[in-house]
Amino acid sequence: xxxxxxxxxxxxxxxxxxxxxxxxxxxxxxxxxxxxxxxxxxxxxxxxxxxxxxxxxxxxxxxxxxxxxxxxxxxxxxxxxxxxxxxxxxxxxxxxxxxxxxxxxxxxxxxxxxxxxxxxxxxxxxxxxxxxxxxxxxxxxxxxxxxxxxxxxxxxxxxxxxxxxxxxxxxxxxxxxxxxxxxxxxxxxxxxxxxxxxxxxxxx
Numbered sequence: 001x002x003x004x005x006x007x008x009x010x011x012x013x014x015x016x017x018x019x020x021x022x023x024x025x026x027x028x029x030x031x032x033x034x035x036x037x038x039x040x041x042x043x044x045x046x047x048x049x050x051x052x053x054x055x056x057x058x059x060x061x062x063x064x065x066x067x068x069x070x071x072x073x074x075x076x077x078x079x080x081x082x083x084x085x086x087x088x089x090x091x092x093x094x095x096x097x098x099x100x101x102x103x104x105x106x107x108x109x110x111x112x113x114x115x116x117x118x119x120x121x122x123x124x125x126x127x128x129x130x131x132x133x134x135x136x137x138x139x140x141x142x143x144x145x146x147x148x149x150x151x152x153x154x155x156x157x158x159x160x161x162x163x164x165x166x167x168x169x170x171x172x173x174x175x176x177x178x179x180x181x182x183x184x185x186x187x188x189x190x191x192x193x194x195x196x197x198x199x200x201x202x203x204x
Contacts, residue, residue, distance in 0.1 A: 001185050002064070002071055002115060003027075004078035004165075006152060007122035008144040012174050013076050016122065019178050020074060024185065032076040033059035047089050047140050050097050057082035057105055061112045069115070078119045079109040083157060084147035088140060106157050116165040120181055121152055125172045 005013045014031075021029050033056040048056070060079050067073050083102060090098040113119070124145035150156045152167050160167065168184060170177045 001117045002067060002069075002073055002075075003118045003120065003181075003185060004064070004075040004116050005120050005122060005181075006078045006081050006148060008084075008124045008141050008148065010141065011122045011124050011145075012177070013122050016174070016177050016181065017074055017076055020181050023178070023182060024072075027072045027074050027185075030063050030073060030075045033057075033063070047092055047137070048085060050086070050089075050093060050101050053082055053085055053089075053101065054105070057108070061108060064112055064115050067115075075116075078116065079112040080119065080151050080157075080159065081148065083109055084144055084151050087147040087151075088143035092140075102157070106159070109157070110159045113159055113165055118166045118168065118184060119152060120184065121148060121167070121169045122177065123169060123172050 005017055007013050017029050021027050037055055037059055057079060060075070060077060060082065064075065064079065083105060086098050086101040086105070124142060149169075151159065153169065166184075168180075170180050
């Protein structure tokens with residue numbers, strides 16, 4: 001099962017993935033693109049530049065496609081994350097840059113998510129146990145979370161067709177997220193009705 005853990009920055013994604021892989025050793029993990037490209041990507045406290053974000057997205061799309069169908073792998077971040085970061089960056093980027101980025105990359109992401117079986121969204125919880133890092137713009141962090149919900153839950157970019165990938169929002173409680181992710185992956189191969197029900201439950 002190819003799983004992507006999505007979420008705004010500093011929401012506990014890497015901690016969750018490490019705990020998951022320790023419980024499900026048949027899975028390998030793919031660190032987020034920034035860990036591989038940090039030296040070559042321009043990121044400021046307010047967020048990424050268009051060029052930097054494009055490099056991160058393209059790296060992630062390549063990583064997802066490099067694993068064969070049926071592989072047991074969990075990715076830190078989904079391709080959708082980078083659309084959310086672009087949408088959240090409209091106030092900081094130049095006129096038309098966010099719109100141009102989205103116009104270029106929405107079709108790329110739409111094709112890439114078909115290679116995933118599950119996208120698990122780690123929500124940002126205001127006042128929760130996980131806070132932002134020193135120097136991070138908390139308002140930007142919240143905007144990314146909002147845009148991720150619009151992209152994954154509301155499907156604002158029309159990325160999803162049918163039942164693949166399954167999209168599920170994890171519990172706000174970090175202590176429950178691991179059990180939920182284990183349960184979701186244990187259901188690999190469940191019928192399409194279960195997947196449709198999960199998507200409906202997200203959308204109310």
